[in-house]
Amino acid sequence: MTAEPAASVIIPTRGGRDRLHYPLDSLMRQTREDFEVIVVIDGDIDDTSGLIEEYRNGGWRALRVERFEENHGRSGALNRGIETARGRVIIRCDDDLEVRTDFVDRHLRAHDDQEVSAVVGLTTNVFPDGAYAEAYGRDTNESFLSDALDTAPAMQWRYWAANCSATREAYAAVGGYDESYRRYGWEDVDMGYRLAQAGLEVRIDPSLTARHHGPSLTARARTLRALHSGAARETFLLIHGNDALGPAPKPGGPWGLAVRSLASVMTEPVAGLLAGLVDKLLPTVPRPVGRKLVALCVESAGLSGVRHPGRARSKF
Structure with a gap:
């Protein structure tokens, strides 16, 4: 050197x-x-x-x-x-x-x-x-x-x-x-x-x-990470204002309705419970179905964190 x-x-x-x-x-x-x-x-x-x-x-x-x-x-x-x-x-x-x-x-x-x-x-x-x-x-x-x-x-x-x-x-x-x-x-x-x-x-x-070498390895881990990341977004907006990122995500269509509905009840315990259940199901369901189940958990958790930052309570 x-x-x-x-x-x-x-x-x-x-x-x-x-x-x-x-x-x-x-x-x-x-x-x-x-x-x-x-x-x-x-x-x-x-x-x-x-x-x-x-x-x-x-x-x-x-x-x-x-x-x-x-x-x-x-x-x-x-x-x-x-x-x-x-x-x-x-x-x-x-x-x-x-x-x-x-x-x-x-x-x-x-x-x-x-x-x-x-x-x-x-x-x-x-x-x-x-x-x-x-x-x-x-x-x-x-x-x-x-x-x-x-x-x-x-x-x-x-x-x-x-x-x-x-x-x-x-x-x-x-x-x-x-x-x-x-x-x-x-x-x-x-x-x-x-x-x-x-x-x-x-x-x-x-x-x-x-x-x-450190990605999430389960649906549960990825879902909780999405919840906390969504909540951390609040700090960014408080510092830089709502215009810095553009409008908050508003998923539309039948899929958007499912995401918004689940996000309305997606607290941290619910996120862990539902995604843990998905992990148990993944080996038994067709791959496209498994992908949709994980995506629903992850996107709902992320939206919940954005709309309700206080739901991400534990230290991540």
Whole structure:
């Protein structure tokens, strides 16, 4: 590693000891060496610090660690990483991503000759074989990737998430991640929005796509995540106003009626109960039926979170 690294890779983590090997092992195999890796431990609940020491004792001196004694949330962890980073380009890599060997090089080249810039790399979910993956997980993953690549350039900021990079000057233009986001998600969308509002072209680079080893693996997990994500949307709107995202979703037709009807009663306990039942049914019903059942739970939960944020009560 050079005295002043070209890039700093920030990995926020909490309880990530069993999955951190995905990014760390792949970052050890990069085609270039002029970068540092900063793991920010957001309250060490599983001796993640011990794992980092194992990697450092193996000779990886470009690996550094920052620690919070207590949980500060993902935004706080990302901000600590940005504050201590030394590279001109700051790359976020979540603790369950497996990246390609030229990951750092491609992120750096995406910022060539641009003093202030921001780039999004997508993630593709990795599923073990199972009824949920077959009925819903793999298909929706492909739809997500297709939709992202078809998104108009002016709206690609909405995909700012687990795999992204910006120059130090870009972060300076908008400040750090907003630490008022404490529910699941939307601190990412907030950052993408603020970068775009500052006049930056936040663009997706398909060559940066990384493998994501932490997707929801059951209908129940995906449904609860949708409920909490829908609720977190409220914070974004309180900060930026209702016009920032356009009108709230209003599904129409017979399917929309079913989604709206179920959303009206979709509390967190109901979401867990219904989606858990769907998980039991998935191995026994035709795949198209299973897909519809999962989609109904997920879309209803998301709409419920949007319309009734208080229903997402447990810590996610």
